[in-house]
Amino acid sequence: MGGFGEGTDQEMFLDPAIRNWVLFPITVIMVLVGVFRHQLTILMAGDPPKPDARDVRQAKALLRGQLLAQNNAYIPAAAFGERRRYLCRAYEEGEYLKNKASKDQGAANLMADPKAMEAMMDGMKKQMMGIVPQTLIMGWIQFFFSGFIVIKLPFPLGLRFKQMLQSGIMTPNMDVRWVSSLSWYFLNLFGLRGVFALILGGDNAADGTRDMAAMGSMGAAGAAQPQDYHKLFLGMKDSLAITYHEWDLATVEQRVLVKYGKQARVFGAGRRGT
Amino acid sequence: MARMADTSELYKYFEPTVQHNALALSNIHTLTSWGVGTAAGILGLTGWAGFAFFLASWAVISGLVLAVKCEGRPSVYFKSSLMDVAGTPLLNTLLSYVLVWTLMYALVYIYD
Numbered sequence: 001m002g003g004f005g006e007g008t009d010q011e012m013f014l015d016p017a018i019r020n021w022v023l024f025p026i027t028v029i030m031v032l033v034g035v036f037r038h039q040l041t042i043l044m045a046g047d048p049p050k051p052d053a054r055d056v057r058q059a060k061a062l063l064r065g066q067l068l069a070q071n072n073a074y075i076p077a078a079a080f081g082e083r084r085r086y087l088c089r090a091y092e093e094g095e096y097l098k099n100k101a102s103k104d105q106g107a108a109n110l111m112a113d114p115k116a117m118e119a120m121m122d123g124m125k126k127q128m129m130g131i132v133p134q135t136l137i138m139g140w141i142q143f144f145f146s147g148f149i150v151i152k153l154p155f156p157l158g159l160r161f162k163q164m165l166q167s168g169i170m171t172p173n174m175d176v177r178w179v180s181s182l183s184w185y186f187l188n189l190f191g192l193r194g195v196f197a198l199i200l201g202g203d204n205a206a207d208g209t210r211d212m213a214a215m216g217s218m219g220a221a222g223a224a225q226p227q228d229y230h231k232l233f234l235g236m237k238d239s240l241a242i243t244y245h246e247w248d249l250a251t252v253e254q255r256v257l258v259k260y261g262k263q264a265r266v267f268g269a270g271r272r273g274t
Numbered sequence: 275m276a277r278m279a280d281t282s283e284l285y286k287y288f289e290p291t292v293q294h295n296a297l298a299l300s301n302i303h304t305l306t307s308w309g310v311g312t313a314a315g316i317l318g319l320t321g322w323a324g325f326a327f328f329l330a331s332w333a334v335i336s337g338l339v340l341a342v343k344c345e346g347r348p349s350v351y352f353k354s355s356l357m358d359v360a361g362t363p364l365l366n367t368l369l370s371y372v373l374v375w376t377l378m379y380a381l382v383y384i385y386d
Contacts, residue, residue: 012384013384013385013386014380014384014385014386015385015386016385016386018385019380019381019385023377023380027377151376151377151380151384152379152380152383152384153376154314154315154319154320154321154324154375154376154379155320155321155322155324155325155372156321187372187373187376188373190369190373191369191370191371191372191373191374192370192373193366193369193370194300194301194303194304194307194366194367194369194370195304195370197297197300197301197304198300198301198304198305201297202293202296202297202300
């Protein structure tokens, strides 16, 4: 800073016209653009592609194993054993795989599957839709509102930020706390996230900060990786095989007696371990 | 349901409900950060005083959420109980607090 401003507060007041015509419009427009983008994303997304019956069966087969492991306590040992035997065999032979023939080839090539290709295009489209309006607003703010001070930050920042925060203002002696419109834009960009969650719900598409991250990794991972269901099946088979089964009703008399105070908890660990 | 508790931590939580709780918490924090930010701006706090004010309010609000909304048992509502209530939303709330704080400070003290 050097000069006269060192250490002392620079007394200065801003024209209320700046508040009315710059400060408020930027905030209002950023909120509106966020809402607009959210609606646009909903509109563009359209109906999700109809899943193939074999895809659904594949996914549900995996889910079934998970449910069995999860709720093992609620069926008797014989029933559990039978289901486990059957499912493990089906998993191992790939009975529910989408295309059984290619079960040893690993994940299918991404480009080979037209559906995966479509999903990837969809992801790219969404990314573009995020980046374009963000860039437009930033350019618009820089074009219209550069060259004057908009606001004073209530906290000090390092001198390094001067270049960025006071872009378009040629006053070397001014305190870094006085910032131009682009800084107000960034404050809004990060601060409005909670507002969007409030007015649009949790999984809204209005958030601008995600696009900042997306810009960095552009095209690196457009869509979710295709999953190798054979491997998933084998993993589920293993976890099923090691599931320790204990029927919930096996110790029910004990628990009822303990619950109604007819019997003290003589079995140490209580409900389990007897 | 003592059984569920000790058999599988994994299946204890129903994901949509957990997300709903997180959203409710985030809304609480957004709204309170506006109030706290407005207060800080009108009081004319600057520099570290403003951040200290935020942290104090954060402690109070998190305490209230834990005691009143979660009835003292945050693990019923959140997966990693204390961290989810008092840790995860911190950064977002801070950013939204800084926005309101800056705005109110400017409206009261900077503009003519």
